[in-house]
Amino acid sequence: xxxxxxxQPMTAHKSGPLKGVAEVPGDKSISHRALIFGAMALGETxxxxxxxxxxxxxxASAMRAFxxxxxxxxxxxxxxxGVGVGGFQEPADVIDCGNSGTGxxxxxxxxxxxxxxxxxxxxxxxxxxxxxxxTEPLSEFGTKAYGRKGGRLPMTVVGAADAKGxxxxxxxxxxxxxxxxxxxxxxxxxxxxxxxxESTRDHSERMLLGFGADLTVxxxxxxxxxxxxxRPTLRPQTVAVPRDPSSAAFPxxxxxxxxxxxxxxxxxxxxxxxxxxxxxxxxxGADIEFQNPRTEGGEPVADLRVRFSDNMKGIEVPPERAPxxxxxxxxxxxxxxxxxxxxxxxxxxxxxxxxxxxxxxxARGLEACGVKVEEDEDTLIVHGMGPxxxxxxxxAKTHIDHRIAMSFLVAGMAAQKPISIDDASPxxxxxxxxxxxxxxxxxxxxxG
Numbered sequence: 396x397x398x399x400x401x402x403q404p405m406t407a408h409k410s411g412p413l414k415g416v417a418e419v420p421g422d423k424s425i426s427h428r429a430l431i432f433g434a435m436a437l438g439e440t441x442x443x444x445x446x447x448x449x450x451x452x453x454x455a456s457a458m459r460a461f462x463x464x465x466x467x468x469x470x471x472x473x474x475x476x477g478v479g480v481g482g483f484q485e486p487a488d489v490i491d492c493g494n495s496g497t498g499x500x501x502x503x504x505x506x507x508x509x510x511x512x513x514x515x516x517x518x519x520x521x522x523x524x525x526x527x528x529x530t531e532p533l534s535e536f537g538t539k540a541y542g543r544k545g546g547r548l549p550m551t552v553v554g555a556a557d558a559k560g561x562x563x564x565x566x567x568x569x570x571x572x573x574x575x576x577x578x579x580x581x582x583x584x585x586x587x588x589x590x591x592x593e594s595t596r597d598h599s600e601r602m603l604l605g606f607g608a609d610l611t612v613x614x615x616x617x618x619x620x621x622x623x624x625x626r627p628t629l630r631p632q633t634v635a636v637p638r639d640p641s642s643a644a645f646p647x648x649x650x651x652x653x654x655x656x657x658x659x660x661x662x663x664x665x666x667x668x669x670x671x672x673x674x675x676x677x678x679x680g681a682d683i684e685f686q687n688p689r690t691e692g693g694e695p696v697a698d699l700r701v702r703f704s705d706n707m708k709g710i711e712v713p714p715e716r717a718p719x720x721x722x723x724x725x726x727x728x729x730x731x732x733x734x735x736x737x738x739x740x741x742x743x744x745x746x747x748x749x750x751x752x753x754x755x756x757x758a759r760g761l762e763a764c765g766v767k768v769e770e771d772e773d774t775l776i777v778h779g780m781g782p783x784x785x786x787x788x789x790x791a792k793t794h795i796d797h798r799i800a801m802s803f804l805v806a807g808m809a810a811q812k813p814i815s816i817d818d819a820s821p822x823x824x825x826x827x828x829x830x831x832x833x834x835x836x837x838x839x840x841x842x843g
Contacts, residue, residue, distance in 0.1 A: 405819035407807025408839040412655030415836050417646035421446040421471060421636035422664055423825050424598050427454050427497050429634040431505055432606050433475030434463035435581065436629040442473045444636035450495035450824045457502050460486035480629060481582040485511040492517045494750060494824045497571055500529045504575025507538040508558035508582040516549040520750050520795040526550055528567060529575045535561040536579050560585040560625055568718045574599040583625040592618040595718045596668040601693050605632055637664040637694045641722045642826045644672055645801050646836060648726045650701040651681050652733040652809040658836060660699040671720030672727060679734055680707045705782040707734040714742025721745055725802040728757045731777035732766045732785050733809060744773040751794035760791035760803055764814060788812030797821040801829060808838050
């Protein structure tokens, strides 16, 4: 059953060549942060290209609840009248973050060092996800959190008054945890230092600098040392959100496995902390050209030309690449099914605590579609069946997970027999135009 109402089954059928231009939505990670940083600035922040998926809309509603004025002026065009660092008011009602782990964890960090109390909840999927990885470091500021067993939502967070900066070494490679600590550090006295042994996506650091925070990043043999000085006055900005590389992954990978395809995907973020999938695909032999590289909104972007690739080979993906492609392993496992040989993905245990246990969800679904899969706690291995080799003909369970849903729909466009999913409704959280975009390229998707 969907967390958004009744389930919406969907079926993908073997498709003819995909052709045309795939204009994917704005980056979800940057969209969340644009709204949150805009709310913490003094004055009006203007945003273009904002992703209008449900996850981001829930964050916009949360910022309103904390006192910011958030307005939509047209498709992707928004403004935020911020209240300044430490200016959040106490919300009058429970904050519902829907399906968004990024949204809830960043918002918890944002209010953690203000003397206010807020209660957070989410859909059935989000209520299963662990929040202790964020609330434990936030407790070092003096923040208190009261949730369900295992540190799960619903959860009430009591912000710390007169917080002092902390020094924290991340236990897991997580941009969400890093960002939550930095956001809390904004309203803490003195310096907050975060040490990450493995680099994770750096959108928060880039955006903090853009909004005028005093922040430095030192790269050492021990990892990145990020130092933030608290109590700045953040300046409102004009934020141009680049297109989301995680969303672009679906039309890109579909074009690689559907015979005869040739598409363009313009303006996709090429941030080095987000491009692991694209490096991996090229290493496998994918035909991807990165055209017109440029900088937009402080982020590197490029236009991608992608063509059907019938000579892709399975590879061993370096485990240290995982933080830069953690959301893309589900769709990579689909591509691996249409490659020749074995693709080994190690260091991916973080997938087990995403919107679903993505290792288990992909393994069971691929097996049902006739693909041999091996797994352990931290590894997923897919035995490729070559171009057009996946039998298909199964129904995959999505577990209220948008990326699982889209991955199996892409698989169905190239498999021998149609592939169905039990519920397509979660797709709206990150890629609300997915169905229209894919059918516009020539994909065949049917309801039910």
